[in-house]
Amino acid sequence: MVSKEGTYIVNPDEEAIMKKKISEDSDPEIKALGEKMLSGDAGVYKFTNKEGDDMIAFYNPIKATGWGMATVAYQDELFAPVSNVLKIMVGISLLLTILISLGVLVTVNKAMAPLAVMMDEMHLLAAGDFRNRPSRITSNNELGALAAAVREMRQGVSNVMKQVSGSSESLAAAAEELNATTEQSAQASNQVANSIVNVAQGTNEQLEAVSSTGTAIEELNDTIQTVAGEADAAAAHGREAAEVARDGGKTLEQAIGQIKRIEQSTNESTEVVTALGERSAEIGQIVDTISNISAQTNLLALNAAIEAARAGEHGRGFAVVADEVRKLAESSQEAANQIADLIQQTRKDTDNAVAGMQAGSEEVRVGTQNIISMGESFRKIIEIVETVSGQVQHISSAISGMAANGEEVMGHIRIIGDASRKAAEEAETVSAATEEQSASVMEISNASDSLSKMAMELQNEISKFKL
Structure with missing residues (x-):
């Protein structure tokens, strides 16, 4: 499962969750699957992974959040002639789908509050409002950490902007002094040049x-x-x-x-x-x-x-x-x-x-x-x-x-x-x-x-x- 930005929300690799985007995956076929997942359509995508295995993916969009979900399986396993395996796989898929749906609902409910805070921080950042505000982050999961990181980023940007403002004022004053000095130097150089020409x-x-x-x-x-x-x-x-x-x-x-x-x-x-x-x-x-x-x-x-x-x-x-x-x-x-x-x-x-x-x-x-x-x-x-x-x-x-x-x-x-x-x-x-x-x-x-x-x-x- 990936967010509408392509960030992994659910992935067998726990280190990639909320930290890596599907578009950054080293496997080009996975990148292609991510594009289909974020296209807003449902479908089946067959491909060969980088190990040479034939894979099949079933992808569906989550309309409420704009996220994309896909179930990936080996084609050999999925299309085994044994019906029991097929039934088991279908049952497992259905179970997984149900479990995932329930997990998604729970996760969405828990994640919405940090996301709302993060959206507010983003809006403030986009509006150029870097004033300090009280923190409304209560979640300690990855989204909460992301919201806290966005808030800290806004505060950091605020500090940088303050420093840049002070530095720009100093730079403007120094530029004016440099301009005056260079004008005086230019005049002096011209006078020296004229004097040298006269001397010559x-x-x-x-x-x-x-x-x-x-x-x-x-x-x-x-x-x-x-x-x-x-x-x-x-x-x-x-x-x-x-x-x-x-x-x-x-x-x-x-x-x-x-x-x-x-x-x-x-x-x-x-x-x-x-x-x-x-x-x-x-x-x-x-x-x-x-x-x-x-x-x-x-x-x-x-x-x-x-x-x-x-x-x-x-x-x-x-x-x-x-x-x-x-x-x-x-x-x-x-x-x-x-x-x-x-x-x-x-x-x-x-x-x-x-x-x-x-x-x-x-x-x-x-x-x-x-x-x-x-x-x-x-x-x-x-x-x-x-x-x-x-x-x-x-x-x-x-x-x-x-x-x-x-x-x-x-x-x-x-x-x-x-x-x-x-x-x-x-x-x-x-x-x-x-x-x-x-x-x-x-x-x-x-x-x-x-x-x-x-x-x-x-x-x-x-x-x-x-x-």
């Missing part, structure tokens, strides 16, 4: 700047080398210029001496010409005296001619002499006039010469002063050139040192470039790792959101139960 970009820009600086330093170093060569050449030219300036100073000093001698000669010539002018003036005075004498002689000759004419024949010879004297006086007068003209022209020329000599003397004096000033300037130029030459030497030395420093700076820049390149690579690696971490944090954040939603849904579901 800054490092790349620094690397480019270092490369540009290195190129500029190399160009500057080349320029310094060129300037150093030009400074050396300038120093050499400065030394040559100083030497030329010193030679020019010496030549200028010689020129100053010659100019001074020219000035002295010019002054002496001016004095001579001035004296010549004075002598010409004296000669002019003498010529004027000669001209006066000639005029008087001419006048005396004229008077003598007049007196000779008065004397007649006696005065003819005297007239000739007077005429010759007149002619000589006129010639003297003409010569005196010519001499006067010459003296006048000579005086003019002498005056011009004196003026020219004086002007030349002034120009020579001014030129002398200029040359003397030029000499001072040359000395200053020599000093400046020598100073500049020394400074150019210092500049050349400084530029040479600068070139050496430039080489050293280039070495440091190369080191900085290598370090910046490595830093850029490390920054890119850290940036990639930070991006992966940000992605992981976002996944954790999404998971925490889902967990928080699941916790809220779990709380909503648990709130439907009565604890």
Whole structure:
């Protein structure tokens, strides 16, 4: 006999009663018999058991309880030709049927109370009512134990649901904290990622700047080398210029001496010409005296001619002499006039010469002063050139040192470039790792959101139960 769920109620194996279902039997033919018993129909089922024996089963439903009952016998025994055996078997079957029916009625009457309690517990369990209620189980048989087990199961489920409720509240709070923490971590990771990206970009820009600086330093170093060569050449030219300036100073000093001698000669010539002018003036005075004498002689000759004419024949010879004297006086007068003209022209020329000599003397004096000033300037130029030459030497030395420093700076820049390149690579690696971490944090954040939603849904579901 089995219940409507297929659980054995009556079975030759006492260990299977109320503990095992017919659908769980290891013999497939018994499972098939159980399906026919629970189908609600009556009939006969023939089969071969797992030992190889031919069996026959008569099954009938119990309408009141929904249970199924079957009587199983060996076909050889059931269909023996001996009628007595058949009668005995029929009688036994009938007796068994009666006894079983009576046992069923008794069992049903005893079992109904635990079953009712068990049904109530099941209904409460299905309704989600896990509140504690007083026990109404009075039977100590298997059904009573089953009802008590169902009640204990409901109480156990109640305790579990309470724990789950508390845990869900803690889980929801933890999920919210985790969500907030992951959001903060995500923001921090994003900020770190952005900072790393900025660092990578800054490092790349620094690397480019270092490369540009290195190129500029190399160009500057080349320029310094060129300037150093030009400074050396300038120093050499400065030394040559100083030497030329010193030679020019010496030549200028010689020129100053010659100019001074020219000035002295010019002054002496001016004095001579001035004296010549004075002598010409004296000669002019003498010529004027000669001209006066000639005029008087001419006048005396004229008077003598007049007196000779008065004397007649006696005065003819005297007239000739007077005429010759007149002619000589006129010639003297003409010569005196010519001499006067010459003296006048000579005086003019002498005056011009004196003026020219004086002007030349002034120009020579001014030129002398200029040359003397030029000499001072040359000395200053020599000093400046020598100073500049020394400074150019210092500049050349400084530029040479600068070139050496430039080489050293280039070495440091190369080191900085290598370090910046490595830093850029490390920054890119850290940036990639930070991006992966940000992605992981976002996944954790999404998971925490889902967990928080699941916790809220779990709380909503648990709130439907009565604890």
